[in-house]
Amino acid sequence: MxxxxxxxxxxxxxxxxxxxxxxxxxxxxxxxxxxxxxxxxxxxxxxxxxxxxxDMATNSVFIWTQQTSIPYKGFPRGRQYNFDNEDVIAIRHSIPEIKYLAPRIQAGGFMQTNNVIRGLKSGIFNIMGDYPAFNKIDPLNFTSGRFINDLDIKDKRKVAVIGSRVVDFLFTKNENPINQYIQIQGVYFQVIGIFTSKRTGEQANQENQNIYLPFTTLQQTYNYGNAVGFFSITSQDDIPVSVVEEKTIRLLKKRHAVAPADETAVGHFNLKKEYxxxxxxxxxxxxxxxxxxxxxxxxxxxxxxxxxxxxxxxxxxxxxxxxxxxxxxxxxxxxxxxxxxxxxxxxxxxxxxxxxxxxxxxxxxxxxxxxxxxxxxxxxxxxxxxxxxxxxxxxxxxxxxxxxxxxxxxxxxxxxxxxx
Amino acid sequence: MIQIKQIHKSYITGQNSLHVLKGIDLEIKAGEMISIMGASGSGKSTLLNILGILDNYDSGEYFLDGVKINRLSERKAAQLRNKMLGFVFQSFNLVSFKNAMENVALPLYYQDVPRKKRNLIAMEYLERMGLKEWAHHLPNELSGGQKQRVAIARALIGKPKVILADEPTGALDSTTSLEVMDILQEVNATGITVIIVTHEHDIAMRTRKTIRITDGNITEVIVN
Structure with missing residues (x-):
C-alpha cells in the first residue's frame, strides 16, 4: 500500500x-x-x-359523528346525533386496549367575529375543550406554564392554555401572560400555559392560534350539555390501533342506535394507516x-x-x-x-x-x-x-x-x- | 548451466503450422560466452525466448542450472527469470516513467527489497557502467548507448547466472556497439554465462563460440 x-x-x-x-x-x-x-x-x-x-402518536385514531345513512330502530336516515359523556365512561370501561382517550369539544372560533377579548385587543381563535390526555396524543411545546390537568377537569376551573400567536395578538411584548385574564366568548379565563406547535409551516400557524380549556369547563360554560365533539384515542403499545378503532366504533354505534352496516354515520381517521x-x-x-x-x-x-x-x-x-x-x-x-x-x-x-x-x-x-x-x-x-x-x-x-x-x-x- | 535436448517448437496460425525449431540439442557450460547467428526467421529468437522462459516449447527437455523447465506456472516462471536470468533487448525496453536508477532497481523491487536498499545497489551498478551522474534521468533523456548500459545494469542487478541478449547492438552505432560488447565481455569475465543473438559477424566474433541456426536446426558450431 x-x-x-x-x-x-x-x-x-x-x-x-x-x-x-x-x-x-x-x-x-x-x-x-x-x-x-x-x-x-x-x-x-x-x-x-x-x-x-x-409529535403526534402514530398509533392514534380520531372518531366523530356524521349523518346516518341507513334507517335503523325506527330512526330515519339522515339523522344527526352527538357523542356524550356516558360514551366516555362506556369506552373506558369496556375497551382495555385503549391507552389514552381524549374526548374533545370545540366552541366555535371559525368564521366568526372576534371571540376573544383582552382590554382593547381582540381576535378570532379556535376554542377547544380538552382532557389532559390530549397532550399525550398530540403533544405541544410549552414555553411557560402547563397544560390542563385532572384538577382543572374535576373542579371545572376557568383556566386557559393559549398558543404563541394568541399571545402575540392579545399581549404586548413585555407582558407575561401567565395568570392574566382573557375574555373568551363573554367569560373570563385565567391563562395558565403558553405553547408553540411542534409542526411546521401553515399547520404550525393554525395550531398556535388555538386556545385549550378544560373539557368540563367548556361543556358547562357554553351550554353543550353532555355532548362530546370527537374522540382522540391511542392504543396500548403492543396493540394495533385498528383493533381499538373497530371496537370503539362498534360500541358507539350500538349506544347511539346506528345500524352496524352504516358506513358513514361514524367518521373516523386512522393516523396509523396514513402514516x-x-x-x-x-x-x-x-x-x-x-x-x-x-x-x-x-x-x-x-x-x-x-x-x-x-x-x-x-x-x-x-x-x-x-x-x-x-x-x-x-x-x-x-x-x-x-x-x-x-x-x-x-x-x-x-x-x-x-x-x-x-x-x-x-x-x-x-x-x-x-x-x-x-x-x-x-x-x-x-x-x-x-x-x-x-x-x-x-x-x-x-x-x-x-x-x-x-x-x-x-x-x-x-x-x-x-x-x- | 543450460542443457536442451531435442527441442521442438511450432507456431500455429489459423490452419497453418510453422515448425520453427526442429529438434535443437545444445549444451552451454557455466561461464561460457556464445553467440547465436542466423537469418531472419531461422528460429534464433524463438530459441532465446525458450531459454529465457518467456515462451513454451512443444517437446524435448530443457534444464536450467539443473532445474527442469517445463510448463511452469507463470508465478514460478517469473521467479526463475528474476533470480536466474538477465535480459538485454535490442530496443532497451526501459520503463519510460522510471529514471535510470529506478529502472536498474526494478528486478530487486520484484524481490521485495526495500526501496532505499535497492536504490543504493542500483547506484553501485550504474557507477560500474559509468552512469552515476545520469541516475536521475528518465530514459528519453539518455542516448542509445547509455540506455543499453542501463539495461545491462538492470540485467545484472539480480545477480543472474545467465545473461540473454537479443540483438543488444542492433539499435546502436558501431562505436557504441563496441562499448556494449566490452561491457558484456567484462560481465562474462565475472563468471556469468552470456548468450547473444545477433546477425552481425563482428559481434559474433567477439564471443568464444558461435552457433549458426538455419531453418530450425543447428547447422554449424564455430569456436572463435
Whole structure:
C-alpha cells in the first residue's frame, strides 16, 4: 500500500491521458453525486412530511359523528346525533386496549367575529375543550406554564392554555401572560400555559392560534350539555390501533342506535394507516433512488473497467517488460486493480463531498432565506449511508480492475514483449 | 548451466503450422560466452525466448542450472527469470516513467527489497557502467548507448547466472556497439554465462563460440 513505486506507476498511468482520466472519473463522480443528492432530497422530503405530524402518536385514531345513512330502530336516515359523556365512561370501561382517550369539544372560533377579548385587543381563535390526555396524543411545546390537568377537569376551573400567536395578538411584548385574564366568548379565563406547535409551516400557524380549556369547563360554560365533539384515542403499545378503532366504533354505534352496516354515520381517521401509507411511499422513493443511483454508479464503474482495458492494452509491452524482469502475475494484477480502485474511490469520494456540500448549501439557503419549507426539511444523508457508498465504490473498483488485470496476465510474456 | 535436448517448437496460425525449431540439442557450460547467428526467421529468437522462459516449447527437455523447465506456472516462471536470468533487448525496453536508477532497481523491487536498499545497489551498478551522474534521468533523456548500459545494469542487478541478449547492438552505432560488447565481455569475465543473438559477424566474433541456426536446426558450431 505505501509502496512509492506503485503510486508512481498509478500517477503515471492516470496522468498519461488526463482528459480520458477526467472523463472516466467523472462517470463515477456523477454516479455518487446523483445518489447522494437523490437520497438527501428524499430524506428532506420525508423529514418535512414527518414533521407535519408533529409529535403526534402514530398509533392514534380520531372518531366523530356524521349523518346516518341507513334507517335503523325506527330512526330515519339522515339523522344527526352527538357523542356524550356516558360514551366516555362506556369506552373506558369496556375497551382495555385503549391507552389514552381524549374526548374533545370545540366552541366555535371559525368564521366568526372576534371571540376573544383582552382590554382593547381582540381576535378570532379556535376554542377547544380538552382532557389532559390530549397532550399525550398530540403533544405541544410549552414555553411557560402547563397544560390542563385532572384538577382543572374535576373542579371545572376557568383556566386557559393559549398558543404563541394568541399571545402575540392579545399581549404586548413585555407582558407575561401567565395568570392574566382573557375574555373568551363573554367569560373570563385565567391563562395558565403558553405553547408553540411542534409542526411546521401553515399547520404550525393554525395550531398556535388555538386556545385549550378544560373539557368540563367548556361543556358547562357554553351550554353543550353532555355532548362530546370527537374522540382522540391511542392504543396500548403492543396493540394495533385498528383493533381499538373497530371496537370503539362498534360500541358507539350500538349506544347511539346506528345500524352496524352504516358506513358513514361514524367518521373516523386512522393516523396509523396514513402514516403507514406514507412510510410505504418513502420506502418506494428510497428504493427507486437506490436503483437509479446504483445504476448510474454502475455505468460509471463500467466506464472505469473499459478504460482500464484500454490502458492495459496500451501498456502491454510495459507489462511484458515487467514480467520478463520477474513481476509475478499477482504483482501485475494487484497493480492494475489498485489503479482502478484509486480512480473510482477518488472520484467517488469527490462526488460524495460535492454532493453533501450541495445539500448543505441548500440547507443553508433554505434557512437563511426563510423559505416556506413545509414539505422539505433538512435534506441530508446519514453518515452510515456515506460509508456504505464508499464501501460499494471500493468493491466496484476492485471488480472493475479485475477483468482488465486478468486480461493483462493472460497474454504470454513473449507476446507482450513483442507487442507494438 | 543450460542443457536442451531435442527441442521442438511450432507456431500455429489459423490452419497453418510453422515448425520453427526442429529438434535443437545444445549444451552451454557455466561461464561460457556464445553467440547465436542466423537469418531472419531461422528460429534464433524463438530459441532465446525458450531459454529465457518467456515462451513454451512443444517437446524435448530443457534444464536450467539443473532445474527442469517445463510448463511452469507463470508465478514460478517469473521467479526463475528474476533470480536466474538477465535480459538485454535490442530496443532497451526501459520503463519510460522510471529514471535510470529506478529502472536498474526494478528486478530487486520484484524481490521485495526495500526501496532505499535497492536504490543504493542500483547506484553501485550504474557507477560500474559509468552512469552515476545520469541516475536521475528518465530514459528519453539518455542516448542509445547509455540506455543499453542501463539495461545491462538492470540485467545484472539480480545477480543472474545467465545473461540473454537479443540483438543488444542492433539499435546502436558501431562505436557504441563496441562499448556494449566490452561491457558484456567484462560481465562474462565475472563468471556469468552470456548468450547473444545477433546477425552481425563482428559481434559474433567477439564471443568464444558461435552457433549458426538455419531453418530450425543447428547447422554449424564455430569456436572463435
Amino acid at each position: 505505501f509502496d512509492i513505486d506503485r503510486w508512481q506507476e498509478i500517477y503515471h498511468v492516470l496522468r498519461k491521458n488526463k482528459l480520458r482520466t477526467f472523463l472516466t472519473a467523472f462517470g463515477v463522480f456523477w454516479g455518487i453525486f446523483m445518489l447522494v443528492i437523490m437520497l438527501g432530497s428524499g430524506n428532506g422530503l420525508q423529514r418535512g412530511v414527518t414533521q407535519n405530524f408533529g 403507514d401509507k406514507m412510510q410505504g411511499l418513502f420506502f418506494g422513493i428510497r428504493l427507486l433512488v437506490w436503483i437509479v443511483g446504483t445504476g448510474t454508479l454502475l455505468a460509471g464503474v463500467i466506464g472505469v473497467s473499459n478504460i482500464m482495458l484500454v490502458v492495459v492494452r496500451e501498456r502491454t509491452k510495459e507489462i511484458g517488460i515487467q514480467r520478463a524482469l520477474g513481476a509475478t502475475p499477482w504483482k501485475v494484477i494487484s497493480q492494475i486493480v489498485m489503479e482502478s480502485v484509486v480512480l473510482t474511490t477518488f472520484a467517488g469520494y469527490f462526488g460524495l463531498v460535492v454532493g453533501v456540500g450541495l445539500l448543505e448549501l441548500i440547507n443553508f439557503l433554505l434557512g437563511s432565506t426563510g423559505a416556506n419549507t413545509e414539505m422539505f426539511v433538512h435534506p441530508g444523508i446519514d453518515f452510515s449511508v456515506a460509508v456504505t457508498a464508499l464501501t460499494i465504490l471500493v468493491i466496484c473498483g476492485v471488480l472493475a480492475g479485475m477483468i482488465p488485470a486478468r486480461r493483462a496476465v493472460s497474454v504470454k510474456p513473449i507476446d507482450a514483449l513483442r507487442y507494438e
